[in-house]
Amino acid sequence: MAAATTAAAEAGLQYTPIDAIPGIVSDLRAAFLTGKTRSIEYRKNQLKQLAYMFKDHQDDFIQSLQKDLGRSRFESVFAELMGTTNEIVETVNKLDKWAKPAKPWAGLAWAAHGATVRSEPKGTVLVLGAWNYPITVQVGPVIGAIAAGNTVLLKPSEVAGHTAKLLAELWNKYLDPECFRIVNGGIPETTAVLDQRFEHIFYTGNGTVGRIIAEKAAKWLCPTTLELGGKSPVYVDKSADLAIAAHRILWGKSFNCGQTCIAPDYVLIPHELQDRFVAELKKAYERFYPQLKGGVNASESYARIINTGHWKRLNAMLSGTKGKVVLGGEGDEAQKFLAPTVIADVRVDDAVMSGEIFGPLLPIVPVRDVKAAVDFINSRDQPLALYLFAGDSKVKQFFFDNTRSGACVQGDTLLHFAVDALPFGGTGPSGYGNYHGKASFDQFSHQRASLDAPSTGILGKIIEAVMASRYPPYTDANLKKMRALAAYSVSFSRPNNPHQSKTASSVSVAS
The missing domain is CATH 3.40.309.10 (Aldehyde Dehydrogenase; Chain A, domain 2)
Incomplete structure (x- = not known):
């Protein structure tokens, strides 16, 4: 805590007033409900702005990383700026495909019901960053969150104070301040952020803090992604x-x-x-x-x-x-x-x-x-x-x-x-959930199942006649019709099971 405070002070990092944090989150939640972020073109434009933020200020980021971590120019470009920019470019180029509703084959019985899976934004999400790669592991998840159509609050690590300060100065010069905000601070500010409601929380760090975050998120039944490391x-x-x-x-x-x-x-x-x-x-x-x-x-x-x-x-x-x-x-x-x-x-x-x-x-x-x-x-x-x-x-x-x-x-x-x-x-104690590329988009998206069952016109009447056997009064004859419609049967051979007595070698329950 003391080292983090010293680093932030040396960098001149201004902490966000704690009493302002609920309002910031509330504004982001209200912005999401306007539907602005549902536009694919809007998301692409925000991602392009993010890419130009790094392009326009590459030397500034290299300098901040050198101050925070003693990094060489090579490592900063190779490990942070190059990979992050490439991921933005890939996301912009593939976002239309990723966001396109999927139409899985649900079987003949449901062929007319328009079975669809829609990748939809979750809402307002929180990204809690780590100091060791202040761009890659802080902005990286934000790319997926923006691509998925969420509003985003980023809390950079104050330990890498110079980079946190630079991000705060540039963030809303490039990104829409109604939908994307930064909160800076230490433990009190982070605690105040975690007391707010989010639809997803992404954290990179250690397991001790990861458990605290998961516990805080449980209050809202909020899903989390934890990237925790280990040996x-x-x-x-x-x-x-x-x-x-x-x-x-x-x-x-x-x-x-x-x-x-x-x-x-x-x-x-x-x-x-x-x-x-x-x-x-x-x-x-x-x-x-x-x-x-x-x-x-x-x-x-x-x-x-x-x-x-x-x-x-x-x-x-x-x-x-x-x-x-x-x-x-x-x-x-x-x-x-x-x-x-x-x-x-x-x-x-x-x-x-x-x-x-x-x-x-x-x-x-x-x-x-x-x-x-x-x-x-x-x-x-x-x-x-x-x-x-x-x-x-x-x-x-x-x-x-x-x-x-x-x-x-x-x-x-x-x-x-x-x-x-x-x-x-990760898996187990090293964390859970995935990101990078399409995995980031999927992580911050809700896979919303939908059916469009015909209920009007000639097709609606046909479907109603076919499905009428589901209605009371229930009879064995109607159950037989529903079984046939759903192709409810088991036709494969019975596997060996030492815990069961010998029975027929195969079974079929269709009738």
């Missing part, structure tokens, strides 16, 4: 290319200084491969951050820990480990610098294995083989991401078939987040 493991098999695996794992762990919800949290690897793998990590480390150029601390490609509170938390983990630091380990609290650090021979009860690291520490836990790795993974909470490096197709199949996670990736780290065609989300 995302990597298994490196004996059939893997260790050099490639080392480069991609070290990149995934050091990107944004490890402050990524799907960063590889720890590595499982057969005992006999650990030393060779460490050697390859050292080669990759030297390639990423050459000592001749001053190493990682002098590199413009390496970010910083968000604040001193998180730096102290990570340093305590590092100080408490009983594993062997084989790479990195140096840090500077004043600069919020902590080098990518590899810790070998880590035991399951080590300090770095107790919770999500969310920083540049990479523990290596030696195991016997892929089965031992899978057993270890399955003994813990389901992670948001799960990574495998293997060349053996049987190992790949076993790993995918016998684990659970929000996503599973073979041969790389992080990149599945950038594939908008794939839904992104």
Whole structure:
């Protein structure tokens, strides 16, 4: 709390008055009821405005991200601006198709009833952002919410104060202030927001806060999407290319200084491969951050820990480990610098294995083989991401078939987040609900079932005659007609069931 307050003050972030929050939400709810956001063209225009906000102010966002996270221009463009803009473009181009009512085949009995599924906006939605990717995980869900036709309240994280301030300054210069608003603040302001009624709440962060949000939402029976993270493991098999695996794992762990919800949290690897793998990590480390150029601390490609509170938390983990630091380990609290650090021979009860690291520490836990790795993974909470490096197709199949996670990736780290065609989300303690691309549109839409039963004219009379057997007085003869109309029958063979006595091998209940 203190670190967040300090960051916001340093950025000059103005908090929204708490007594103004109910009115802001009320105005958004009233705006939704005008029907303005139901227009597909209106939604497209708002999304285009959002894209131009990032295009017009790219350098401003790069500067704010550098101030908040020590980010390089490359990481800010690659991880935030490029992906977010591409998602907006894709959404604009595909929105007509996504929003088009679907007409499923409901069977001959209902062929004249116009069975339709309409993707309709839910109402007023709340997006609670996270500080580690202040554009991608804050504005990303807003794209889907706008596309689906909702009015939106965004609450950026005050921890990334400079970016929150910039968003607040630009938001309603580009987006319609009647339908899209920002509230800034800390815990009191967030609590005041959560006391209001919404039709959907989207939160990215940790499980502790996620439970609070789910409890608050339950008051209104409000659906939630929770993106919560967790310890995302990597298994490196004996059939893997260790050099490639080392480069991609070290990149995934050091990107944004490890402050990524799907960063590889720890590595499982057969005992006999650990030393060779460490050697390859050292080669990759030297390639990423050459000592001749001053190493990682002098590199413009390496970010910083968000604040001193998180730096102290990570340093305590590092100080408490009983594993062997084989790479990195140096840090500077004043600069919020902590080098990518590899810790070998880590035991399951080590300090770095107790919770999500969310920083540049990479523990290596030696195991016997892929089965031992899978057993270890399955003994813990389901992670948001799960990574495998293997060349053996049987190992790949076993790993995918016998684990659970929000996503599973073979041969790389992080990149599945950038594939908008794939839904992104967790399972179990790592969260629930999906977003990205069409998944975002679907997440913020209500799939409204509708029938248009003929009730007038000649067709209405025909349908009435066909369906008349549903009316009282009920008789066996009328039930027989309804069964025939609904094709109510079971014609497949009976499966083996050790809990039942032998009966006929097949059954048909149509009559």
